[in-house]
Amino acid sequence: MEAVFDRLIQLQDLDKKIKEISLFLDNIPSRLHTIDAKIKESEQIVDSAKSELTHNQKIRRNLEADTQDVKERQKKYKSQLNSVKTNLEYSTLLKEIDDVQKKIDAVEEQIITEMLSADDLEEAIQTAERKAEVIRDEVSREKDAIIRDKEARETKKAALLEKRNTLVPQIPAGLMTQYSALSGKLFGIALSPIIDEFCAMCYMRIRPQMLNEIRAEKEVILCENCGRILYFERSAAK
């Protein structure tokens, strides 16, 4: 029975390691997703700066079309100056021309403002593009490292599973069934070592008579509190 306990302990150890690796592997897709989101975010900043510039250019084109119209009107008024008959008509026309000029000046000032903000936007696009490039590089390195790590852990997991497959047939079937049931029920931990007369998993004090029986390893003894198979660690006094 002692050898059987050795195997059970070995099995528990393998299962713990396998579980740990599996949890790590399960987490990889979400880690990859998170770093992909970093790229997306940086690209969105570039896109939004670009669409702001497009909007700015549209405003400028509209303003330029506006001044063109107003300038045409001014030209018309100026040509009418030669054909006016009265002083009143003349001064009215001059005022019109002056008003139109004010409008032209205002629109041209707006155009200059838009041109200046276009410069800022172009700079913002370049900055965002450089940043996105840096992030793409970083993420690509990060991803490579994750993939390499993933492969190494998958190899390790496969080796552990192989060991497990060799070990399981060496454990009596009934005990194996009991182990699996306990493991399924108790978060993958079916065995608990005794440390200083306590169950290491639930901290329940074990009765002296039980301690003797556990030490003898003649049969499987379960913790009265957590239900795990109790054993003395191999290095401990036995």
Ligand SMILES: [Zn+2]
């Ligand atoms: Zn316990």
